[in-house]
Amino acid sequence: MILMSEIVKSPAGDARITWHTAENAQAVLALGHGAGGGIEAQDLQALARVLPQAGVGVALVEQPWRVAGKKVAPAPKTLDAAWRALWPALCAPGLPVVAGGRSAGARVVCRTGSELGARAVLALSFPLHPPGKPEKSRAGELTGAGLPALVVQGGRDPFGRPEEFPEGTRIVEVPEADHSFRVPKRAAVGQEEALGLLTEGVGSWLAGLGLASTRA
Numbered sequence: 001m002i003l004m005s006e007i008v009k010s011p012a013g014d015a016r017i018t019w020h021t022a023e024n025a026q027a028v029l030a031l032g033h034g035a036g037g038g039i040e041a042q043d044l045q046a047l048a049r050v051l052p053q054a055g056v057g058v059a060l061v062e063q064p065w066r067v068a069g070k071k072v073a074p075a076p077k078t079l080d081a082a083w084r085a086l087w088p089a090l091c092a093p094g095l096p097v098v099a100g101g102r103s104a105g106a107r108v109v110c111r112t113g114s115e116l117g118a119r120a121v122l123a124l125s126f127p128l129h130p131p132g133k134p135e136k137s138r139a140g141e142l143t144g145a146g147l148p149a150l151v152v153q154g155g156r157d158p159f160g161r162p163e164e165f166p167e168g169t170r171i172v173e174v175p176e177a178d179h180s181f182r183v184p185k186r187a188a189v190g191q192e193e194a195l196g197l198l199t200e201g202v203g204s205w206l207a208g209l210g211l212a213s214t215r216a
Contacts, residue, residue: 010085012078013064017089020060022052027096027211029122029202030059032083032105035073038066041102043124043152043181043198050199054212059090061105079108087116096211103127103159103179107141114146120209121149122202125179128160139166150205152198154178172201 004019018039029051031044039045039060048058064082065074073079090097099109100122113121129136142149143166150170153162154177162173174194176187183194206212 006089007067008086008089010064010082012074012082014067015064015082015086016062016067017086018060018062020048020052020058022055022057024055025052025057025093025095026055026213027098027119027206028057028059028090028093029098029100029206030061030086030090030109031122031124032061032063032101032108033066034101034103034105034125036103038062041180042195043102046195046199047202051203051206051212054203054207056203056206056212057093057095061086061090061101063105073104076104076107076111079104080112083108083112084116091117098122098206098209098211100124107138110141110145110149118147119211121145121147122205123149123151124198125153125157125181126151126160126165127179128164131158134160134164142166142169148209150202152201154181170205172198172205174198 006017008015033039051058096119098120099113099118101109102124106123106126109121152172155173155175157179159179162171174181174197175189176183177194183191
């Protein structure tokens with residue numbers, strides 16, 4: 001695996017893509033971060049470690065507000081505009097691109113994936129609703145993506161538990177995990193095993209789409 005980093009201009013400022021390239025790559029998985037953190041998130045890092053072994057290059061995308069060192073994410077329309085500006089760089093290898101992200105980043109790819117020509121959408125910790133406010137559902141963003149979609153969700157995510165998602169949603173559940181895929185020490189599944197369930201689920205899904213080998 002080779003790591004490369006590049007700066008890409010956007011209407012919101014400079015963004016950064018960190019490439020985890022795969023030998024004989026079949027596809028690219030572009031992953032955006034959430035509103036409360038960056039590409040250091042453990043789920044994003046786990047996918048970047050594992051998927052290149054299955055022929056999927058991983059591009060970890062840092063939104064301009066993170067590159068600039070700001071602590072608060074901008075409005076959704078600003079996040080979407082930056083993602084649209086990044087897209088040609090993500091397509092540069094000439095491979096099918098799966099648009100993915102965690103939390104707020106998952107919402108971005110659901111809103112923009114179809115128009116940009118993404119092959120599919122991966123939503124990690126999709127924030128189905130604000131904690132404690134299930135009536136304020138964002139399910140329409142997910143169901144309106146218009147593309148093959150996979151949700152990977154923690155079993156105790158306060159932003160939406162797996163059973164709260166619309167019928168027909170394809171979900172990989174990480175038992176007892178929270179919004180950051182952390183599991184308590186008392187959990188039957190340890191932290192590394194929990195991340196293994198995540199990467200295995202995503203790898204199997206990508207293989208089912210014909211975009212990865214079965215080694216992930």
